[in-house]
Amino acid sequence: MSNVVSALNGVSQSGIALVEETGLRGMITVRGDLASKPMAKALKDVLGASVPEQRQIASGEKGAVAWMSPDELLVICDHGAAEDIIASLNAALAGEHVLVVNVSDARAVFKVSGECAREVIAKLAPVDLAPGAFEPGMMRRTRFAQVAAAFWMNDDGSFEIICFRSVARYVFDLLCVASVDGSEVGFFN
Amino acid sequence: MLTLQCPYCGVWAEETELHAEGEAHLKRFGPGSEDEAFEGYLFMRENPKGVHFERWRHSNGCGKFFHAARSTTTLEVFGTYSAQTLEPPQEIKDKISAKYPGWSWREFA
Structure with missing residues (x-):
């Protein structure tokens, strides 16, 4: 490898x-409706973090979540953990209109x-x-x-x-x- | 220097963090429209001395487009507002009226 x-x-x-x-740092772009309940639940379940307020960064057990724009968040985590977190977020947000992308590199x-x-x-x-x-x-x-x-x-x-x-x-x-x-x-x- | 508040992220952004994106509230005339209307959409722009409505983008920030109402002579900013609208909010119109009674800009007054 x-x-x-x-x-x-x-x-x-x-x-x-x-x-x-x-x-190296893991970074995941999450776009979607930040006010929605599934989004809040997914961040809580996967990262242990809450949805950050406007222009804030919220920390969780597995990483921090930063507010990028009214429909965009940035998850900051360990570089090696990014792919697993993406899989978990995608699973938790199944059926929602969202985008979860690894932008670490x-x-x-x-x-x-x-x-x-x-x-x-x-x-x-x-x-x-x-x-x-x-x-x-x-x-x-x-x-x-x-x-x-x-x-x-x-x-x-x-x-x-x-x-x-x-x-x-x-x-x-x-x-x-x-x-x-x-x-x-x-x-x- | 011009400082505008981005209505999407709330930041008071100075001009260098923003990008001017031309006139606000343009109505698009595409293929199939009258030649005159299409020409107006493509080329005819307001160039007022005084009240003006512009489109800006918070390019070095949240990346969103928004509208701003300001005076080209005094650089006074009457306010910024969402780009998801076809006309300036009444509150901003009132602010302009207080300063420039009888103003008009395209179809707005």
């Missing part, structure tokens, strides 16, 4: 924040951690990242400089960013430039 590798093979750089490529995932993580993200995305305006559990689809990306904040204050695999190097370079030593702005401190 072929050896699955992530976009940048786990590169990292340390500056005012630590930027890492997190490696279409994307790259980065993590930005450290005290200045907020600042690094704020330099690149047109999003209000002030404490209070953006908090753990929130999910935001936006752009990073010139490419589409999405990010959420973990409980420990670190950010995780997803982007298309084809622009992984671009996004990593952006994050590195934004987190170069000595480039603190101190706006949020």
Whole structure:
């Protein structure tokens, strides 16, 4: 069997924040009626997660569920577990008008951690990242400089960013430039 | 810079997160229609000084199309609303009327 590798093979750089490529991650796009009962039940049964509120990310035992748009969710799980989860979701949603697709290898995932993580993200995305305006559990689809990306904040204050695999190097370079030593702005401190 | 609220995901998105998609509320005239109507659908666009209705797409976000009502002179935004409608909601029309009494745009006033 072929050896699955992530976009940048786990590169990292340390500056005012630590930027890492997190490696392989399972990602499943779920499209359908998010308000429907079968959808809520399927997510509960398969992942142990609830349907996230608008622009939120809900965590479950087997993975997290992020709100992407009014009819789209993204399930974030272990890379190896994706196919099993898809099979379970498809079984649980049989007869419903839904789409469940494995998009794990279409994307790259980065993590930005450290005290200045907020600042690094704020330099690149047109999003209000002030404490209070953006908090753990929130999910935001936006752009990073010139490419589409999405990010959420973990409980420990670190950010995780997803982007298309084809622009992984671009996004990593952006994050590195934004987190170069000595480039603190101190706006949020 | 223009900041519009996407009615689908609630984000206050600035212009760079959005893509302008031309005029709102175009009625399509396809094959079999009068030449004049087809020409109007393809080419004839409003270019007002003042109240304007536009279609936008939250391209670097939820990806949905929506409509916006704004003034081209002052950049004031009267509101954004769902694209699943054939005319602007009354509430937005009222807002415009308060500011520009007697306004009109295509068949709306």
